Structure formats: C-alpha cells, structure tokens
Amino acid sequence: MIAGPVGPSLIRLAIPMIFGLVSILLINLVDTFYISLIGVKELVAISFTFPVTFTLMSFSFGIGIGAAAVISRAIGEGDHHRVQRLTTDSLLLVALIILVVAGLSYLNLDAIFRLMGASDESFPLIEEYMIPWLMGVVFVVIPIVGNSAIRATGDTKTPSIIMVIAAVVNAVLDPILIFGYGPFPEMGIRGAAIATVISYISIMIAGLWVLGKRERMLTANWPGIGEILLSWKALLYIGIPAMLTQLLFPVSNAVLTRIAAELGEATVAAFGVGTRIESIAMIGSMALSSVIIPFIGQNYGANNFDRIKKASRFILCFALIWGGTAWAFLALFSGGIAWAFTDDLEIQNLIKQFFWIVPFGFGFHGISQLISASCNALHRPFHSTSINIMRLFLFLIPLVYLGSQIWGTTGFFFGIALGNLATGGIAWFWFRSSILPGALERDI
Numbered sequence: 001m002i003a004g005p006v007g008p009s010l011i012r013l014a015i016p017m018i019f020g021l022v023s024i025l026l027i028n029l030v031d032t033f034y035i036s037l038i039g040v041k042e043l044v045a046i047s048f049t050f051p052v053t054f055t056l057m058s059f060s061f062g063i064g065i066g067a068a069a070v071i072s073r074a075i076g077e078g079d080h081h082r083v084q085r086l087t088t089d090s091l092l093l094v095a096l097i098i099l100v101v102a103g104l105s106y107l108n109l110d111a112i113f114r115l116m117g118a119s120d121e122s123f124p125l126i127e128e129y130m131i132p133w134l135m136g137v138v139f140v141v142i143p144i145v146g147n148s149a150i151r152a153t154g155d156t157k158t159p160s161i162i163m164v165i166a167a168v169v170n171a172v173l174d175p176i177l178i179f180g181y182g183p184f185p186e187m188g189i190r191g192a193a194i195a196t197v198i199s200y201i202s203i204m205i206a207g208l209w210v211l212g213k214r215e216r217m218l219t220a221n222w223p224g225i226g227e228i229l230l231s232w233k234a235l236l237y238i239g240i241p242a243m244l245t246q247l248l249f250p251v252s253n254a255v256l257t258r259i260a261a262e263l264g265e266a267t268v269a270a271f272g273v274g275t276r277i278e279s280i281a282m283i284g285s286m287a288l289s290s291v292i293i294p295f296i297g298q299n300y301g302a303n304n305f306d307r308i309k310k311a312s313r314f315i316l317c318f319a320l321i322w323g324g325t326a327w328a329f330l331a332l333f334s335g336g337i338a339w340a341f342t343d344d345l346e347i348q349n350l351i352k353q354f355f356w357i358v359p360f361g362f363g364f365h366g367i368s369q370l371i372s373a374s375c376n377a378l379h380r381p382f383h384s385t386s387i388n389i390m391r392l393f394l395f396l397i398p399l400v401y402l403g404s405q406i407w408g409t410t411g412f413f414f415g416i417a418l419g420n421l422a423t424g425g426i427a428w429f430w431f432r433s434s435i436l437p438g439a440l441e442r443d444i
Helices: 006-038 040-077 080-107 109-115 123-135 137-151 157-180 189-214 225-263 265-281 283-301 305-332 334-341 345-377 381-443
Strands: none
Touching: 006 040, 006 157, 006 189, 006 265, 006 283, 006 305, 006 334, 040 080, 040 109, 040 123, 040 137, 040 189, 040 225, 040 265, 040 283, 040 345, 080 109, 080 123, 080 137, 080 225, 109 123, 123 137, 123 189, 137 157, 137 189, 137 283, 157 189, 225 265, 225 345, 225 381, 265 283, 265 305, 265 334, 265 345, 265 381, 283 305, 283 345, 305 334, 305 345, 305 381, 334 345, 345 381
16 A cells, blocks of 8 residues: 555555455345336335435445554554454444444334335335335444455455355345245345345354454444544544535435426336446446545545555546547447346437446546545545535536426436536546645644
8 A cells, every 4th residue: 555656556556446346246136136027116115216226325424434444543643452443343333333224214114215206006016125224224334334444554456356255145035035935935126126135144243354354444342432432533534524425426316206207107216227337337336436435535535645646647547548548339239238237228229328338437437426426535525525516406407307398308418428528527626736735744
C-alpha cells in the first residue's frame, strides 16, 4: 500500500475484489434469474424489492466505508490498540443500527412499497420476499463491515474468498428452496430470501474468524462506554455522510422505479434487469473504489502525499477505459441478455434499449464513484456526499423525469446516461482543482 508503483499496486489490489464483488452481485442476479422462471409477476415484484434491500444494506456500506478509512489510517500510524478498538466497535455499531432500521421497515412495509408504486397484485409477492429477508438482515450487514476492516489491512484476497463462498452457497440453495427439491418444499420468492440470509450467515462466521483469530483485530476487553463512544464518533464522522451517500443510490433507484412505474410494468421489469447487470458491468470501478480507501488511508497516515496524487490521476484513466469497454460489450450482447431473462417480447426490446443507451455514462459514473471514495479516504466525507446529492437532485432525477415525459422509456434511459455524464465531469474538476489540494495542504 505505501510502497511500489501506484497503478500496478492498485490493479493488484483491485483484481481480487473484482471476483469478490462479482460473487456478491451474482446473488441478486441469480435470484432474479430463478425468479424470472416463475413468471413476469414475480420478476416485477423482485424489481420493487431491490431499492429497499439496498437501502438497508447502505447503512452497513456507510459504516464499512468509515471503518476502512479510520482503521487504515490507524494502521498507517502503527496504532494497533486503536485498530482493535475501531474494528470491534464498528461491528457492534452496525448491528445496533440495522436492528432498529429493520424493525421500522417491517412496521411500515406496506407504506414503503405503496409509495414506490407497487400494485395490489405485486404487494403479496413483495411481502413474501421482504419478511424473511428483514428477519435475517443483521447477518447480512455484519460481514459487509467485517470485510471492510480486513481490506483496511491491505488484504483484498481474503474478503474476496469470503464473498465467493456466499455466492456459491446462495447459488446452491436458490433452486432448492425456490422450486423445492428433495425434502424441501417449494417456497417460490420466499425461498430466494431465505437462501440469501443463509449464505451471509456462512460468511459472517468466516469473517469473524479472520478478524479475531488471524488478524487479531477484535478485542473482548470492555474499555467503558466512554472509549466506545469515542470510536463511534470517529466512525460516524465519516460513516454518517457515507451512509447518506450510500442511501442516495437506493433512493434514486426508488424514485427512478416510481417514474418507470408510470411508464408501465414492462419498463419496471426492464429497468430491474438492467440495474442488476449494470452492477456487474461497473464492477471494475466498484472494486477500485473499495481499495482506494485503504490505499489513500494508509498513505495519508504515513504522510505519503505524492502517492495519493498519483492515485488520483490513475483512477480517471481507469474509469473511462473500463466504462467504455463495458458499454461496447453490453450493446453487442444486449439481445442475448434480454432473451436470458424473459420471453416477453416487449420487455426484451426494452432491455436491449437499456443496454444501448444507459452504459454510455458508465465511465463518468465510475469517475464520480472513485472521487467519492477518495474524499472519504481523505476524511472529507461531506464533499463525497455533496457529489452524490448533486448527481441525484441536480442531474439524474430531473433529466430522467424530463426524458420520460418527452420520449417515454427511451427518454427515461437517456436521462440516466446524461445525468451520469454531467456528474462525473463536474466531480473530477472539483476534486483536482479544490478538494485534493485543500486536503493535502491542510494536513502537511
């Protein structure tokens, strides 16, 4: 992390994360695929659940980002006691937060999905999925934060292996529980939720073993509530803005789903499939975002500011090359992807349209993701949040709504692409001209 060529080091760290993140994203994709075999109604229902499940997971993503930033800086400073305290307290904090949020979500399940535009026909199916998922969500969020703590050490291989385990367990259990094989009854959409929870329980056990036994980053000592609150303060200084930033993604997805619902259930289904594939297509930028935080964090703690500047130049080139390649690939294979998910010709055509238009903005979306992560690593979390608020309220929602009113589903898709294009360009200019120089000069 703190020595060697910057670009090759980041690539070496990001490659294992690509495999790990693909594995986790495949959980949603495999769920979507098997559920699509049941019928279009079930596919529409699972499309409605994605923004809500991602919203709850965003709390753990936020705490995980905060944990990676402060733990990596403590590692760079050589303070092992603080590393143990921050790691232990981050897991406790995310468990407490998610229990409260999941409980509130369960009590307001009907209102949440009615607000998103779910029909009376879709809601019972949505409920079948969400109730077991909410009951096990605490097992989902703990390994997310635990993996962030492991990555803070510079180890990206172990978190990747842990995530692959989750995907394999889910892929095995999905058809068994959804369709009912052997002694298991046919559970339909409910079976997909149960398979997801069980897969995360397996990696929670693995992650806690790595943190506690191998890395010695957990402690059973009770330091008193005062020291725990100090840890939580450090975590939440970055974690709260990071949570807000992460929450903007499902909020924007929920708003876009609402706009899509006005255009018809075929648009909702196409948008649901498209966003799941998009997550995999953006995996390179997502992987680099995961490793840029500990990379900058450790170099920040060790005062290696020149390496941080080199990393910022590298991420621009990487995001544009990856995004352009993803666009070409998805456009070329859009027909095959559409055919794999549905037999409905209208939905197939809309899925193909999605992959010709929306990926145009992937490179610039990657830039904004990487700049956002860099801001968190530099302990400038409010700048990160500002970039994502700008994306959502200034560009994405207005352009999507305007496009849908003028040009229907086609305009809806063009609005997404143009919103990402505008955000990425402005974020890069702001970061290089103001945020990065200000952060480094202030801490010299």
